[in-house]
Amino acid sequence: MAQHLGAMLSIDEIDRTHRLGARKHVGSKPRDIIVKLVSYRARQKLYNVKSKAKTPGHYRRVYVNEALTRHRSEIFYDARKLVSDKYVDSAWTHDW
Template identity: 45%
Template sequence: MATAVGSDLSLQEIAVSHRVGKPRSSDKPRDILVKFISRRSRDKLLKKRSLLKSNGYEGIFVNEDLTKYRSELLFEAKQLVKRKHIIGAWSTDGTILVKVTKDKKVSVHRIHTKRDINRFLSYTVAENSNSSSNVDYFIFRSILA
């Protein structure tokens, strides 16, 4: 997968990897948790993750392994994306970020608390053609050594 997206990540840069969670009754595979030997190794793959879809890995997502609280913040932020209050939401190095438009200006904001998310409830995004599809997938998570 790393080679397909142009990352020079090697197997020696992965300390350990395994599936997590209970086996599912559906055909949907379990998540894979990967521990890299260094932050630099992890970043090699994370920087190229947006190329997965265009290189034959549609329905596979690479995400950080966040704390429960930060995962909840990211989930709530993504709900605002679905409701068209903000343009996008993602995490980088454990920090939750959102992209918004206000007065025709695009800006990125860090999210630390649920209060930070709530201040974007009054924002709206112009209709666009992006739509999410229901695809069977697994999440490829990463943690640092």
């Protein structure tokens, strides 16, 4: 996926990957995938193209998100709520 979006990550820049949670029954929502990259530069390669995954096509319903602490996740939740209530135009995280 990273190559297709233009991130140009090599396999050596990926430290490890795994799925979250236990396997569920056939037809259920796919489990999230955690990807740990070896460096900040590798992470930035992926983050710089992550918005391309939102365009209609093969990667619909694919999201690339930062792993946030609980506190920062709660703050970001509040910010997204302000967006949905139309108090602000948008909310996002970057190097948080």
